[in-house]
Amino acid sequence: MIDIIKHSIRFVLFLIAQAFIFNQLEIGLGIQLMVYPLYIFLLPLEMNVFLLMLVSFGLGFGIDLFSNTYGLHASSALIIAYGRPYLIKLFEPRDGFDPGTELTIYSMGYAWFGYVFGTFLLAHTMWFFFIEQFKWSEFWYVVLKTVLGVPLSLLLCVLLQFLFFKKPIKR
Amino acid sequence: MRNLIAFFRRFRIFLFFAFLQGIALTTYFNYLAYPRSQYLTTASAVSGQMLEYHNDITKHFQLAFNNRKLQYENTLLRKRLANSFVRIDQHSVLINDTLNDQQYEYIPAVVINSTVNKRNNYFTLNSGWRRGIKRGMGVFSPNGIVGIIHNVSEHYSVVKSVLTEDINIDVMVESTGIPGLLKWNGMNAKIGSIASISNDLPVKKWSKIVTRGGSGIFPRGLTVGKIKDFKMVEGKPLWDVSIYYSEDYRKLQNVYVIKNLLLNEQKKIESSIPDDIEEPEGL
Structure with missing residues (x-):
C-alpha cells in the first residue's frame, strides 16, 4: 500500500520535472535530457508487466500533453517498459534479487547501475529520436544526438538519486 | 481454435505491447499529417492552463530585453501614427495601405510554450478563437516571421513554427x-x-x-x-x-497573429484558375 502511494507521488513529480523543467531546457546540439526512464526503471521488480506497460504509457502520454509531441514520449516509454523484464533478467546477479529490492544506485552499486540503466536509456533515447526524425538519410544525426544526450541523462539520473533518495540502512 | 487461443496466451504480453504502441504511433503520425485532435495538444484547456502558470513564473526572466524590444516597436508605430496610417481600437491594430488596397489586422499574443530542439517545433499562444484567431493565419514577431496557426481552441492556439520540416x-x-x-x-x-x-x-x-x-x-x-x-x-x-x-526563436515571447481581411476575395479569384496549372510545390 505504502509502495502504491510512493510510486504515485513519484509519478506526478517525474511528470512535472520532465514536462516543465527538462523539456524546457535548450542545451543545444539537439540534446534532450530524459529523467522519466528512471521512474520506469525504479518501479517494483514484482510488478505485473501489463500494469508496468500501462503506467509507463500513461506517464509518457502525460508528458506528451504538455510538450506538443502527441504520443512520441508514450511510444518511447512503452518500448523500455516492454524491454525492462528482459534487460533485468539478462543482468540479474548470480544469486538473484532479494525480494522487494529497488534498483537504485545504492542497492545495486555504481557499475551495475551504470551498465544496465545506461543500456535502458540508450534504447529509450535512440527510439525517441528515430521516431521523431523518421528518415534513414538523417541516421548519423540521430546517432549523434543519442550519443551526446545519453551520458548527460545518465549523469542527471545518478545525481537525482544522490540528491533525493535516502540511502538505505546497511543490515 | 485451441491453437489460436494458445497463440494469444503465449504472446499476450507482446500483443498488449503492440496494441499500446499502435495507439501511440498512430496518434503521433496522425497528428503530423492532420491536426484534428485538440485534446492531445497544449491547446487543450487543462494543459494550456498549466502552461499559463508556468509562463507566469518564467515570463519575467527576460523582462528588460522584451521591454526594450516593445519600446523599439512602439517608436516605429508612433512614426506611422503621425501619417495617420494607423487606427487603434481596443484589441487590434488596423493598417490601411492605400496603395495596395489591402487590409491586415494584427492580434497580439504571448508565446507560453515553445521548443526549438525537436525535428518539428510547435509554439503555444495564449489566445484562441475567442480573440478571432483561426487556423491558417500567419504569426510574426517584431524581428521576423514565426509560423502559421495550426490548431485553435477557445483560449489557446498552437503555431506550426518555421522550425518545422515542411513549413513552406x-x-x-x-x-x-x-x-x-x-x-x-x-x-x-x-x-x-x-x-x-x-x-x-x-x-x-x-x-x-x-x-x-x-x-x-x-x-x-x-x-x-x-x-x-x-x-x-x-x-x-x-x-x-x-x-x-532574423528572430531568435529561443527567446520568443510577444508575437502578433495576422488576420487577412481580403483572404476570401483572393481565394475566390484564385479558385477560378483551371486545375491543371498547379503551383510547383516542393519540387
Missing part, C-alpha cells in the same frame, strides 16, 4: 524578388533553408529575405532573415540556400 512559406530575396520556399533542416534553430531557387538566377550573400505574400497568410515584405551561403544541389538545377533567421 512563400519568401523572396528582397532586392531581386527571386521567389523560394522556406524549409528547415532540423539542425540549428538559427539557420533555415530555401528550396526551389533556380541556379541560373544570381543570389548574393547577406541579401535580405522577406515574405512574398503570395498565399495571403503574410503581408509582403516581413523580414525572414539573411542569406548565409548557397551551394549547388547535386543533379538538380537549383541552389541550396541557407539563411540566418
